[in-house]
Amino acid sequence: MMRSYEIKRISPAVNKTSQKIGPKILVNPYYGCEHQCLFCPANDGFLKRKAFDDFREKGVIRVVENIIDHVDNYILNNDYAKVIHLSPVSDPFQPVEAELQLSRQIIKHAADINMPVAICTKGSVPGELYPLIQKHPHSFVQISILTINEAKRKMLVRGSGASVEELLNEIEAMSDYGIRIIARIDPIFPYITDDMAEFEALVDELKKRKVRYIVSSVADVIEGALDRERGYLEAIQPGLSEKYTNLYTEKINGRLHANTEYRENIFxxxxxxxxxxxxxxxxxxxxxxxxxxxxxxxxxxxxxxL
Known part of the structure; x- marks a missing residue:
């Protein structure tokens, strides 16, 4: 998909459901994600927002021009706001960030107002931002590294994203700088990345890089996404789409989940x-x-x- 983007004011830029999960301000400067991960809940339509539909259907990324104003207004009107969570939906360090630098603006602003920032990304965090992140003792970075197998990573992160080697090097650099790191081996894709030997090898590499915390999940699937991806699954492994159909039998809160026995065994x-x-x-x-x-x-x- 060829990338294009447009600058457009989107309101609200800050997800106001944040009050339901505690003191986080959930900030998404980009609507649509170039990483194009398999079964991405945003790009698959779970949020039911036209901005994400535009990316899926037309390759258009919408951005929030006045993102700092939204953040400040939200802090002003919500006393419980304690941490800026960047970004819970679209990756804050997808390729468009290199041009528009909205995530950089948010991180700098968090440092200026002395508020911690929690970052979640499959991309590369520029080294110039390390001092700003490290400035607040409660800031932390979640690096999403799906597998130690680079070929599998490319199957799952189909558009962009940093390589396994780049992510491991970045984790080490941030750990050495004194930034708190959480490694997200997240999500586990059944029959693709649920190999325990590969998982253990990745854990060993993460431990070498001073990681203390690891988070995981098993991929869930938005209704209709399994049908859309059936051909892609078959290209990965003949019969894989049928395996997913047989495994994803639990419909919970509008999403299909792998059956509980499988998930609890994995965890x-x-x-x-x-x-x-x-x-x-x-x-x-x-x-x-x-x-x-x-x-x-x-x-x-x-x-x-978290």
Whole structure:
């Protein structure tokens, strides 16, 4: 897909559901994500916003020109706002950031007003931003590294994103700089990245780079996305689409999830591997068949950072 973008004021730029998950200001400067990850909830239409439809259908990335004004207004009107979360939906360091630098503006602004920033990315965080991130003791960076296998990473992050080697080097550089790092091996894609030997090899590499916290999940699928990606799954592995159809049998809150037995088996193994190496393990929000969170079974102190 050829990239294009337009500058457009979008309101709200800050997701006002943030009050439901505590003191986070959820900031998305970009609508649409060039990484084009398999089963991306934003680009697959879960948010049901025209801005994301425009990216999926036309390759248009919309951006928020006055993002700092939105952030300041939200802080002014919400006393509970304690941390700027950049960016929970579209990657803040996708390629368009190199041109428009909205994420840089937000990180600089967070430093100027002495507010911590939580960053989540599959891209590369420029070294020039390290001092600004490190300035606040409660800031941290979540680096999403799906697998140690670069060929598999390219299958899953189909548009852009940093390579496995680049991500590992970046983690090491930020750790050495004193920035708190969470490694997100997230999500696990069944029958593609659920190889425990590869997971353990990645954990070993992360530990060498001073990572203490690892987070994971199992990919969920927006209704209709499995049908759209059926041909792609077959290209990865003949019969893979049927395996996904048979595995993704639990419809919870509008998404298809791998059955609970599979997910809990995966999480138990991942936790065992991490804890055997002295690392803390947690999961992102994961529901049981009734829609209740199962995080408490696998997450402890790490859940307070997310």
């Amino acid at each position: 138990s193994k991942l936790k065992e591997i991490c804890e055997s190496k002295g690392l803390e393990f947690g999961i992102t929000w994961e529901p049981d068949i009734n829609g209740n969170s199962i995080n408490h079974k696998y997450s402890h102190q790490i859940s307070n950072m």
